[in-house]
Amino acid sequence: MNQLHTPKASRNQETGRLSFMGSVSPPRSGRLARGGLSWRYTRRVIPSVSIFASPACTFSTVSALKKTALVVTSAALLSVFVVSPASAVAKDADDNAPKPPAGMSKVGGDQLGRTGTQVNLGPGAPVLPKDLTGRSWMVSDAESGEVLASHNPHWRLPPASTLKMLFADTVMPAPALQPKTLEYTVKDEDLADMGEGSSLVGVKENLSYTVHDLWLGVFLRSGNDAVHVLAAMYGGVPKTVRDMQTHAEELQALDTTVVSPDGYDSPEQVSSAYDLTLFARSGLQNADFREYCSTATAQFPGEKKKGEKRESFGIQNTNRLLTGADGVTPYKGIAGVKNGYTTHAGNTFTGVAERDGKVLLVTVMNPSSDETHAVYKEAASLLDWGFSANGKVTPVGELVPPKSAVTGEGTGKGSEPDGPASVKGKHGPAKTTKAAASGGSGGAGIALGITGGVLVLLAGAAFLVNRRWPLPDLVRRRPRR
Numbered sequence: 001m002n003q004l005h006t007p008k009a010s011r012n013q014e015t016g017r018l019s020f021m022g023s024v025s026p027p028r029s030g031r032l033a034r035g036g037l038s039w040r041y042t043r044r045v046i047p048s049v050s051i052f053a054s055p056a057c058t059f060s061t062v063s064a065l066k067k068t069a070l071v072v073t074s075a076a077l078l079s080v081f082v083v084s085p086a087s088a089v090a091k092d093a094d095d096n097a098p099k100p101p102a103g104m105s106k107v108g109g110d111q112l113g114r115t116g117t118q119v120n121l122g123p124g125a126p127v128l129p130k131d132l133t134g135r136s137w138m139v140s141d142a143e144s145g146e147v148l149a150s151h152n153p154h155w156r157l158p159p160a161s162t163l164k165m166l167f168a169d170t171v172m173p174a175p176a177l178q179p180k181t182l183e184y185t186v187k188d189e190d191l192a193d194m195g196e197g198s199s200l201v202g203v204k205e206n207l208s209y210t211v212h213d214l215w216l217g218v219f220l221r222s223g224n225d226a227v228h229v230l231a232a233m234y235g236g237v238p239k240t241v242r243d244m245q246t247h248a249e250e251l252q253a254l255d256t257t258v259v260s261p262d263g264y265d266s267p268e269q270v271s272s273a274y275d276l277t278l279f280a281r282s283g284l285q286n287a288d289f290r291e292y293c294s295t296a297t298a299q300f301p302g303e304k305k306k307g308e309k310r311e312s313f314g315i316q317n318t319n320r321l322l323t324g325a326d327g328v329t330p331y332k333g334i335a336g337v338k339n340g341y342t343t344h345a346g347n348t349f350t351g352v353a354e355r356d357g358k359v360l361l362v363t364v365m366n367p368s369s370d371e372t373h374a375v376y377k378e379a380a381s382l383l384d385w386g387f388s389a390n391g392k393v394t395p396v397g398e399l400v401p402p403k404s405a406v407t408g409e410g411t412g413k414g415s416e417p418d419g420p421a422s423v424k425g426k427h428g429p430a431k432t433t434k435a436a437a438s439g440g441s442g443g444a445g446i447a448l449g450i451t452g453g454v455l456v457l458l459a460g461a462a463f464l465v466n467r468r469w470p471l472p473d474l475v476r477r478r479p480r481r
Contacts, residue, residue, distance in 0.1 A: 102115065107252060108274060112147065113154060117151045118149065118150050119148070120395070122392045125392035132151065133369040135155060135368070137150070138277055141361075143358070144398075145398045148386050149389075149396060154274050157365050159256075160341055160345035162338050163263035167240070169279055170247040176233055181212065184214075186208070187205065187232070194264070199224055201222075201226050203217065215230070215288070216298045216315065218292070222338075224262040228262070251402050252403060255271060256272070277350060280361055321379065322334050334352075337351055353383050358387060360383055
């Protein structure tokens with residue numbers, strides 16, 4: 001797989017080279033690491049530096065004749081989309097590009113198991129954005145669970161650090177990590193088995209950090225070091241991986257195989273746009289999860305010199321739609337969630353945004369475009385389309401609820417649901433679509449709203465998000481571990 005957008009970036013560095021983080025690309029070695037990783041970890045902490053913007057992109061010119069042809073072609077396509085119940089727009093035109101498997105999962109609906117782009121446009125519905133190059137993507141209504149459009153949503157692909165959403169949703173509620181003011185002194189063995197080139201926030205042995213500090217490191221800098229320390233507090237990496245897999249299955253995220261808790265590349269570690277959307281939707285039920293994934297900047301504890309007050313340094317969220325870093329335009333109404341990058345996964349991104357009372361989730365995996373920060377631009381264009389298409393499309397599927405929300409069973413020993421198995425949302429009774437591949441039941445409608453909005457103030461000023469998330473179908477007690 002070609003390394004996308006940032007050829008000099010390390011193999012697990014978030015969405016290419018960060019403006020405040022140097023390249024970390026030590027050579028591989030052969031020692032087998034814990035959690036299925038096969039490269040020895042070499043730690044390097046790069047000091048923070050000032051943020052700078054990337055050069056503006058340069059676009060080629062288009063002749064008048066070509067513009068005319070494009071207009072005619074677009075008009076013809078629009079007429080086809082309006083009368084056709086579904087369209088499959090050809091992607092990955094390169095014959096050498098990987099192709100999705102013919103028989104993908106149908107969890108959430110039969111149409112989600114088809115290859116290519118799926119959308120059911122009604123009268124007046126806008127056509128999908130041009131030049132979408134993601135191998136897999138999906139845009140959904142977070143409130144109703146309706147999938148508005150998709151492209152190979154069940155294609156099992158490397159997830160990179162978007163898998164940290166599942167890690168957080170699994171581990172964050174654990175009693176061992178409560179309260180978030182709890183302090184923990186890091187041991188050398190906590191950091192011993194991370195993969196080479198891991199993205200780091202700067203956790204050091206023999207220094208203490210609060211749980212709150214570590215979660216900021218996970219969500220803002222996508223620090224694998226912070227993940228491994230939290231996993232150690234939780235009970236160790238093997239236990240964390242097992243529980244993440246169990247939780248994925250509870251969420252009916254059946255495309256996912258967990259090997260490492262941080263999303264580091266491993267041959268067998270895969271997920272899908274559909275599953276990543278489920279992880280985001282579930283994680284957003286937790287107020288702390290919402291706080292961390294929507295935080296733009298924070299201070300992180302640094303060195304402590306003898307006789308002096310402990311220093312701290314600034315960290316910034318790697319989600320450029322949130323921060324507007326490196327020339328990416330901040331997306332109006334964005335409220336999280338997580339981005340990722342590895343050599344094998346390419347760029348991955350799941351985001352949630354609110355506009356005029358409508359809340360959408362979008363996931364994009366591995367765009368093939370050479371355009372800088374294509375994953376954010378394609379995600380933003382899909383969100384724009386989703387808001388414009390509101391009420392003008394027939395869903396191609398749905399986001400299924402967790403098993404516990406359907407059956408009333410808990411997620412493990414000592415757990416039980418907090419509410420009834422079926423909840424009537426503000427838009428009426430839930431609709432049901434058979435999850436054919438999994439044998440699971442269809443999704444109950446889930447009421448979700450975000451009130452307020454997002455304000456990104458440049459030069460490190462405040463980032464404010466005010467919202468409510470009444471999601472009774474997904475709010476349930478976790479196992480008591």
